[in-house]
Amino acid sequence: MELLCPAGNLPALKTAIDNGADAVYIGLKDDTNARHFAGLNFNDGKLAKGADYVHERGKKLHVAINTFAHANGEERWKKAVDNAVAIGTDALIIADLGVLDYAANKYPDVERHVSVQASTTNLEAIKFFKNNFDVNRVVLPRVLSVQQVRQLAKNSPVPLEVFAFGSLCIMAEGRCYLSSYMTGESPNTVGACSPAKYVRWQETEQGLESRLNDVLIDRYQEDENAGYPTLCKGRFDVDGDVYHALEEPTSLNTLELIPELMAMGIVSVKIEGRQRSPAYVEQVAKTWRMAIDRCKQSAGDFQVDGAWMKTLANLSEGSQTTLGAYHRKWQ
Amino acid sequence: MKFSLGPNLFFWPKTDVEQFYQQAKTSSADIIYLGETVCSKRRELRAKDWLGLGRELAQDTNKQIVMSTMTLLESPAEIVTLKKLCDNGDLLVEANDLSAVQIMHDLAMPFVAGPAINCYNLSTLKVLIKQGMTRWLMPVELSGDWLKTILAQAVDENIRDKFECEVFSWGYLPLAYSARCFTARSEDRAKDDCQYCCINYPQGRKMNSREGEQVFVLNGIQTMSAYQYNLINEVAQLNDMGVDILRISADSEKAFTQLDKFKTQLSTPTKHTLATDKECNGFWHQIAGMSVA
Numbered sequence: 059m060e061l062l063c064p065a066g067n068l069p070a071l072k073t074a075i076d077n078g079a080d081a082v083y084i085g086l087k088d089d090t091n092a093r094h095f096a097g098l099n100f101n102d103g104k105l106a107k108g109a110d111y112v113h114e115r116g117k118k119l120h121v122a123i124n125t126f127a128h129a130n131g132e133e134r135w136k137k138a139v140d141n142a143v144a145i146g147t148d149a150l151i152i153a154d155l156g157v158l159d160y161a162a163n164k165y166p167d168v169e170r171h172v173s174v175q176a177s178t179t180n181l182e183a184i185k186f187f188k189n190n191f192d193v194n195r196v197v198l199p200r201v202l203s204v205q206q207v208r209q210l211a212k213n214s215p216v217p218l219e220v221f222a223f224g225s226l227c228i229m230a231e232g233r234c235y236l237s238s239y240m241t242g243e244s245p246n247t248v249g250a251c252s253p254a255k256y257v258r259w260q261e262t263e264q265g266l267e268s269r270l271n272d273v274l275i276d277r278y279q280e281d282e283n284a285g286y287p288t289l290c291k292g293r294f295d296v297d298g299d300v301y302h303a304l305e306e307p308t309s310l311n312t313l314e315l316i317p318e319l320m321a322m323g324i325v326s327v328k329i330e331g332r333q334r335s336p337a338y339v340e341q342v343a344k345t346w347r348m349a350i351d352r353c354k355q356s357a358g359d360f361q362v363d364g365a366w367m368k369t370l371a372n373l374s375e376g377s378q379t380t381l382g383a384y385h386r387k388w389q
Numbered sequence: 390m391k392f393s394l395g396p397n398l399f400f401w402p403k404t405d406v407e408q409f410y411q412q413a414k415t416s417s418a419d420i421i422y423l424g425e426t427v428c429s430k431r432r433e434l435r436a437k438d439w440l441g442l443g444r445e446l447a448q449d450t451n452k453q454i455v456m457s458t459m460t461l462l463e464s465p466a467e468i469v470t471l472k473k474l475c476d477n478g479d480l481l482v483e484a485n486d487l488s489a490v491q492i493m494h495d496l497a498m499p500f501v502a503g504p505a506i507n508c509y510n511l512s513t514l515k516v517l518i519k520q521g522m523t524r525w526l527m528p529v530e531l532s533g534d535w536l537k538t539i540l541a542q543a544v545d546e547n548i549r550d551k552f553e554c555e556v557f558s559w560g561y562l563p564l565a566y567s568a569r570c571f572t573a574r575s576e577d578r579a580k581d582d583c584q585y586c587c588i589n590y591p592q593g594r595k596m597n598s599r600e601g602e603q604v605f606v607l608n609g610i611q612t613m614s615a616y617q618y619n620l621i622n623e624v625a626q627l628n629d630m631g632v633d634i635l636r637i638s639a640d641s642e643k644a645f646t647q648l649d650k651f652k653t654q655l656s657t658p659t660k661h662t663l664a665t666d667k668e669c670n671g672f673w674h675q676i677a678g679m680s681v682a
Contacts, residue, residue, distance in 0.1 A: 126509035129538040156512025176507070180462045182471075182488030189491070190516065201568035206463050229612070230461055232507055234565040235530040236605070239614055239678035242671065244530055246507065271677055274598040294604060295597045296575050303596050303607065304571060383568035389580040 059319065060326040061350055062120065062219065063343050066098040066333055071108045073336040078347025081118035083151060084108060085249075085332060090138040091122045092153075092175055093332040094249030102141060109145040118148040122332075124173035125249045126154045136160050143168050151197070152176075153232055155190075162191040171195040174221065175232035175245065181213055188215050195219055195325065200310060201230045204318060204384045211322040220319060222312045223342060224330025225375060226382050227251075228290055228305040236289055241271045252288045259284075268292070285376055309374035310382045313349055313366060317357045338373050345369050390628050390635065390655060392648055393420035393555065396457035396483075397639035398563060399608060400587035403433040409642070410442055414450050416645045417652055420634065421446055424457040424474065426485055426503075426563075428570070428609045429467045430583065436473045443480050453481065460485040460505040461566040461610065483526075490520050499523040504557055505566070509535075511542040514552070524553040526636065529562045532675035533623065537630055553633040559621070559647045560638025561593070561606055562614040562678070571596075571607040580610075592641065603666070604679075616669040616679055621661045623673060624654045 063079035065071035074082045085091025087099040100108055105121075112119045121142035127135040135157045142150055143165050150168060152158045153175035161170055172178050172187045174197040187193045197219045198207060211218055229236070237251045238244035245251045256271040266278045268287035275292035278284045285291065285307040294303040310330070312319070319327060327350075329342050345366045353360045371377050382388055394413055397406070413421055423446070424439045425431050434442065439456065447454040456474050459467060468488060475482050475492045484490045485503040493500040501524040502508060502517050508525060517525070527536055536556070543549040573583035575594055587593075593606035595615055603615035617640070620627065627635060637647045654661075663670065663681045674682035 126507055127512065129510050129535050129542070132510050132512060153507070154509065154513060155507075155516045156510050156514075159512060159516050176487075177461075178487070180468055180486075180488050181465070182468055182491045183462075183486060186487045186491040186494075190520075201461065201566075202463055203568075209465065228569060229565040229567045233461070233505060235528070235562075235678065236565050236612060238530045238672070239562070239564055240604075242675065242677040246509070246528070247530065273602060273604060274600050277599060293599065295599055295601070296594055296607065299575070300599060303575065304567075304612070305569070386581055387579050389568045389570065 059324060059350060061343070061346050062326045062328045063339055064224075064329055064332040064334070065108070065339065066093065067100070068104050068108055068111075070336040070339045072111055073340045074343050075112060075115055075117050077340050077343035079117065079343050081120055081148070081326070082112060083120040083122050083328075083332070085122045086138050086141065088134065088138070089249045090125055090135050092124050092245050092249045094125070095254070095333055098333060105141065106145045109147065113146065119146075120149040120151050120171065121147045122151040122173065123157060124151050124153040124175045126246045127157055128247070132156065139165070149194070158187070158191045158193070166192070169194040171197060171219070173197055173232075174199050177230045177232045179230065181210060184210070184214050184216055197328065199231045200227055201383050203386045203389070204315060207324070207384070208318075208322050211324060217323075217325040219326035219328055220324055221310060222327035222329060223346065223370065224309055226305065226308060226310040226380065240273055240289055252286075257287055283376065291375070306378070307376035308378045308380045311367070311370050311374065311379035312381060312384060313346075313362045313370070315381070315384060316349055316353045317360045320353060320357060341369055341373055391419040391633060392417065392651055393422060393634050393636045394418040394644060394648065395557070395560065395636045395638040396422045396424055396426050398427055398561070398611065398613070399591055399593060399640070400428070400431045400585070401433070401591055402588060403438075405591070406434060407442070409639070410446060412642065412645060414446060417648045418452060418637070420453045420455060422455045422457045422483055426457050426460050427611045428587070429459060429464075429470065430585065431587065431609075433588070436470045440474065440477055440480070447480065455481045455483050455501060457483040457503065458485055458489045462486055462488050463568070490517065490522075494520045497521070501555075502526065504529050504563065511539050511546070514539065514543065515548065518548065518551050522552060524555055524634070526555040526557060529557050529564070529618070530672050530678065533626065533630070533673045534675060536632075540631055549631070554631065555634035555636055556620070556627060556632050557618065558627070558635040558637060558651065559619055560617055560640045560644065562618045562672070563611055564605070564614055565612040567610050567612070570610050571612065572609050575607060614669065614679065616667055618672070619663055619668045619670055620673055621651060621654055622663075623670070624651060625658050628655060
């Protein structure tokens with residue numbers, strides 16, 4: 059089972075490899091990837107350097123080209139594929155059917171992974187990607203329970219990758235327009251959810267307020283930790299009840315599922331967080347490396363180390379973690 | 390230009406559904422979509438009931454009847470039901486997930502690509518046409534300019550006659566799908582113990598900001614816009630662009646009035662003022678979806 063770590067820049071990429079990642083995934087410096095943030099990602103020069111660093115150490119590089127190609131800019135997505143292939147990427151992570159079609163026809167020998175943004179949640183959808191684009195891997199959205207993942211893993215004609223740790227999208231990825239409804243920009247179209255340029259913080263008599271494009275997302279009392287106003291993680295009013303109507307600020311953590319995921323034959327566990335610092339990447343990579351190695355030695359008596367959980371909780375939103383949809387009760 | 394009645398996205402008691410479609414028979418809709426697209430636990434009508442209702446509508450009217458299918462399919466049982474709906478023998482099918490596209494392709498049957506299929510560009514459109522798509526409804530977050538670009542490219546590539554183009558034009562917008570049921574959560578219950586509570590909210594549950602601004606509607610595992618999308622002022626533009634069908638979502642009986650209004654708007658254009666605290670058209674104008682241009 060591969061440990062696949064995120065890298066938003068060259069230092070994070072090196073850190074990931076140095077701390078035990080089997081592979082890293084990165085994005086280009088434009089809107090062709092789903093973490094299109096200022097100061098993040100790889101230009102052509104950095105891309106080549108990153109590829110060399112990874113390959114010299116016998117590891118793998120995946121390039122995420124996982125937003126949906128704009129009607130008047132398809133060439134940009136095709137060029138992203140060309141660039142990634144030119145520097146020798148080991149895999150392309152793609153969501154758009156048109157881009158997948160292009161990659162499959164032009165570069166049949168370069169691995170194609172179906173991005174989580176393609177919302178592939180069942181066997182027939184997996185077959186669709188296998189039949190049409192001969193894909194090598196499908197990344198499952200964070201909406202399935204462990205039982206559902208097991209069932210898919212048993213029958214899938216394509217190896218599966220799952221999300222293991224990091225910020226939690228509570229909606230089926232690629233099927234969420236909440237951000238564009240509020241701001242005009244969504245993960246699918248611009249590669250960002252709840253973009254920072256629409257965020258406003260304001261001290262008021264009622265407390266510290268966070269707003270997204272003027273809509274009040276949350277309001278914090280002095281003893282509360284304020285978090286980034288991702289719009290699905292604020293507190294809202296449903297018939298007089300004020301609560302986290304969609305989700306609390308929390309992160310996914312599936313350390314305890316490692317033996318199960320391994321037994322199912324999941325080929326890769328993915329760490330979320332290309333937007334996070336090298337320090338985050340270092341801690342997460344190191345912890346997951348230890349956990350996976352210990353499980354490989356002896357899956358039967360694998361136990362999650364308390365120290366691992368503490369390290370990961372400290373890196374999580376609201377300092378809390380959840381099994382998310384893997385655990386049916388969360389649903 | 391034709392007008393369609395989209396599938397009802399809420400969960401209503403069987404008698405209400407039947408009554409609604411009795412009215413739909415005499416409505417001005419040219420096309421009626423029906424079926425459960427949100428949650429497989431909603432079983433007031435099962436697949437065979439929906440198909441029965443669809444066939445009854447086809448028999449009693451001259452309207453085209455289309456079976457709409459689920460969007461987020463996670464279990465083998467859901468796929469079994471989906472296959473039943475797809476392989477129905479006579480009625481057209483709206484695919485809302487690539488699983489349905491795969492099944493329709495295996496059956497060598499034409500299909501409609503619904504709004505939850507991520508088709509953002511001409512290359513994707515071509516992939517879907519190759520699979521058997523004969524009608525395309527673009528993702529609701531896309532704008533008029535975006536659509537215009539794709540339609541012009543389709544003309545250039547000589548494939549515009551391969552598909553009809555339908556646009557979601559009125560109603561609460563389906564915005565997101567989750568593993569979690571937000572309606573059950575709003576009643577402090579897990580999805581496995583939802584007690585089918587969606588049935589108590591025939592218009593979903595409004596989720597407001599703490600300042601009272603309406604933000605979203607909770608509809609089971611689906612999150613919708615709190616404002617109703619309304620492209621009434623864009624009808625002429627849609628027609629000029631060559632859009633073939635305008636969809637009025639079956640939010641409530643008001644949809645029937647809207648069908649009439651939209652039809653009238655085509656023949657006798659009038660400037661309508663949208664209520665900014667109830668309606669929106671931002672997506673069409675490539676600004677925040679909840680706003681009015």
